[in-house]
Amino acid sequence: MAKSQTVFVCSSCGNESPKWLGKCPACNAWNTYYEEKIVKDKGTSQKRVTGSDTVPLNHVETGKYERYHTGYDELDRVLGGGLVQGSLVLLGGEPGIGKSTLILQICDKIKVNGPVLYVSGEESASQIKMRADRLQIANDNIFFLGETSIELIDESIEKVKPALVIIDSIQTMYSEELTAAPGSVSQVREATSKIMMMCKKQNITTIIIGHVTKDGAIAGPRVLEHMVDTVLYLEGERYFSYRVLRSVKNRFGSTNEIGLFEMRDVGMTEITNPSDIMITEREDNPSGSVIVASMEGTRPMLIEIQALLTPTAFGMPRRTGIGIDYNRLVLLMAVLEKRAGLPLSNQDAYVNVVSGIRLDEPATDLGIALAVASSYKNIPLPKDLVAIGEIGLTGEIRSVNAIEKRINEADRMGFKTCIVAESARKQLKYKGSMNVLGMKNIRDAIKSCGL
Ligand code: TYD
Ligand code: MG
Secondary structure (H helix, E strand, O other): OOOOOEEEEEOOOOOEEOOOOOEOOOOOOEOOEEEEEOOOOOOHHHOOOOOOOOOOHHHOOOOOOOEEOOOOHHHHHHHOOOEEOOOEEEEEEOOOOOHHHHHHHHHHHOOOOOOEEEEEOOOOHHHHHHHHHHOOOOOOOEEEEEOOEHHHHHHHHHHHOOOEEEEEOHHHOEOOOOOOOOOOHHHHHHHHHHHHHHHHHOOOEEEEEEEOOOOOOOOOHHHHOOOOOEEEEEEOOOOOOEEEEEEEEEOOOOOOOEEEEEEEOOEEEEOOOHHHHHOOOOOOOOOOEEEEEEEEOOEEEEEEEEEEEEEOOOOOOOEEEEOOOHHHHHHHHHHHHHHOOOOOOOEEEEEEEHHHOOOOOHHHHHHHHHHHHHHHHOOOOOOOEEEOOEEOOOOEEEOOOOHHHHHHHHHHOOOOEEEEEHHHHHOOOOOOOOEEEEEOEHHHHHHHOOO
């Protein structure tokens, strides 16, 4: 009997079935079956398999990673000092966020020793050229290929011998060996592994662009993360011009650095001094506004948090957090109620991080709590105040890392006072002119601000 070439695999538990199933009999998940290609066994099972020799780890030669400078410091920092030669990078993000724009700019600026091949399955050569004109890019080293078949792309790579290949986007690519539609899990995975093999073999640096939806649901970056060397995500609110580049996996560097860009009419522009622009549009002295110092990787960033409290019209009070974790907001509201004695259970609360940036660091807790308290009492906080600290469930203020860096940044930006945990103040080596107040708990911190 002829063997079937494909099998259906449950993406949630890995159960296999010869036909598609709506519900997985093994894990009961719905709609998780995807077609996968069966890798044919070429009779090797009969032969004795000889493994590689073991090597003492101390004697392994590492060789040096050659890194290309991308022309953008923000990107180089996220990559850990530049794009490693021969590496495979995945750039994910929502459609329309600016991935193709950023990559085209990089193709222009990057100094590689060979041609750059831009493969697009989404746009035609003239569309890319129009974008390049708009970005004022005229570079003889960039070659365009409008193709979606991996096998044909492979041939072009053989011909052009590029040093850098861009695949825009992986969801449009397909391998002729599979019957599944482009964009399906099996196609995306197969196409990536083919690209990986040909590029690693020839030491070609590759950037793969992948689309993700808000919940990261579609067959895309998520299923590829384990295959590639580096995974970058470009994020941002669609109606804000700021874009954050984050790395979630990096075999050649740390993953906690971020890069900041602004989408302008001339393309993506680096933001090297984030604090300068994040707090420029601050109102004179409104209640519910505070500046926090958040660490994004090794770089401190001052940013404004606003809170608005209004009496609940009826029933359950609403809590809405934009740019902060919802659960964190609910927790802080509970701490304020119990430990600082603020009756907030009949108040709707809205908290917003200005500029559409997302802050997940617990060091912003104190700022959020002070903003909420200030809005509730309708008393503004001092305008030159910066709040730095994590809040525990007993209402205690805890110290956070890199406190000196944060304070120095606040100092540089002209702030005069900063509230930190008492334990942090005791160990502080800061010698500048800022007035650093150490507070033990949230109740004291609120009092010290005159609320
Ligand atoms: P694009 O790079 O095509 O997004 P992606 O590849 O992630 O889908 O960017 C599309 C958006 O960027 C589009 O809505 C227009 C905007 N844009 C600018 O604001 N300025 C520019 O210079 C360019 C080229 C695009
Ligand atoms: Mg695009």
